[in-house]
Amino acid sequence: MLSQVRDLDLQLLRLFVSVVENGGFSAAQGELGIGQSTISTQMAKLETRLGFRLCERGKAGFRLTPKGEQVLLATRKLFGAIEAFKGEAQGMADKLLGSLSIGLSEALDTQVMERLSAAIGRFRQRNQAVQIELFSAVPGELERRLLQDQLHLAIGYFSDAQAALERSPLFVEPQALYCGAGHPLFAQPNVSREQLRQYDGVHHPYRFIQLDEPWQAVSSSARCEQVEGSLAFILSGAHIGYLPRHIAAPWVARGQLRELLDGRSGEPLDFSVQFHLASHRGRQPSEAQRAFVEDLQQAFA
Known part of the structure; x- marks a missing residue:
């Protein structure tokens, strides 16, 4: 009995289908490129593997047994499934x-x-x-x-x-120092570093301190990881802190935030985060x- 389907079994089954489609051993010789005796030997080997006869051959001609007809149907399904698998596998190779x-x-x-x-x-x-x-x-x-x-x-x-x-x-994200409309520094055009040290800053617990960060808070009673929280603290007028420029821009346009500039140079107290x-x-x-x-x-x- 056939407990496993090996490569040899697939070769024998292909020979079997070719014999059936050509109408017998003699007619299949040209397509298979082998002699009639070899075809007969291979068919006998397949029948031994299966454990039953697939066809009748002799003076009466070639015809399939009932089991041979069932094997033919099953073999065509098997080869169809193999072709479908090959198509899907080929598609997956580039997908x-x-x-x-x-x-x-x-x-x-x-x-x-x-x-x-x-x-x-x-x-x-x-x-x-x-x-x-x-x-x-x-x-x-x-x-x-x-x-x-x-x-x-x-x-x-x-x-x-x-x-x-x-x-x-x-990419890099530019950050600038801001205060809200209610903050004492809001009305001052420029702010000295000494003045900045007097005010409460927003502490961002994750932001690693960069050597080129222009201002660092001396004291902070406001702590927030999220940008939205930092914005709320700064808008309150009680704290100053850094915000991404794109976050602050609409609030600056509405007059509720102001960017703080260096009192000596008039330059922004900004830096960029990579x-x-x-x-x-x-x-x-x-x-x-x-x-x-x-x-x-x-x-x-």
Whole structure:
């Protein structure tokens, strides 16, 4: 009995179908390129493997047994399934599959979002069937999820302290120092560094201190990780602090925020934060992840 289907069995079954389609052993010789005796030997070997006769051959001519007819139907189904598999496998060879979980830093600029959406659009034009999930959070949470394999990629600003993250620069976000309309400094055109030290600043617990950051609060009774929280503190008129320029811009236009300038030079007390595309250094990226990174880097080039 046939307990396993081996390569040899497939060869014998193909010979069997050829014999049937040609109407007998003699007629199949030309197509198969082998002699009648060899065909007869191969057919006998297949019947031995199956455990029953497939056909009657002799002076009365060639005809299938009832079991032979059933084997013929089953063989054609088998070869049809093999061809379907080959077609699907060939399609999968060039197709991106799987899923991507991508973390985004909060409150990104509209231009950044436009480039991100362009990267997604470019990726969707590929031969792919990939489920993409976008997750927005503060950088500390993005780091945690990357390290715990809950994210494949993350866009944010990250410190150099985490060696497990592989980072590549993506864009910079300008930050400026602001106060609200109710703050004592709001009416002053320029502010000295000495004056700034007197006032309560918003403390951002994750933001790593940069050497070129123009102002650092001496005292702070306001603490917030999210940009929206920092904005609320500054709008209150009780605190000063840094905000991304694109977040502050509409409030400045409405006269509710003002950028603080250096009293000596009249220059902005601003700096830029480098945003990176980060992934876990120890994880092998999928084909889909590599393709998306390529599209993302082109969009931000």
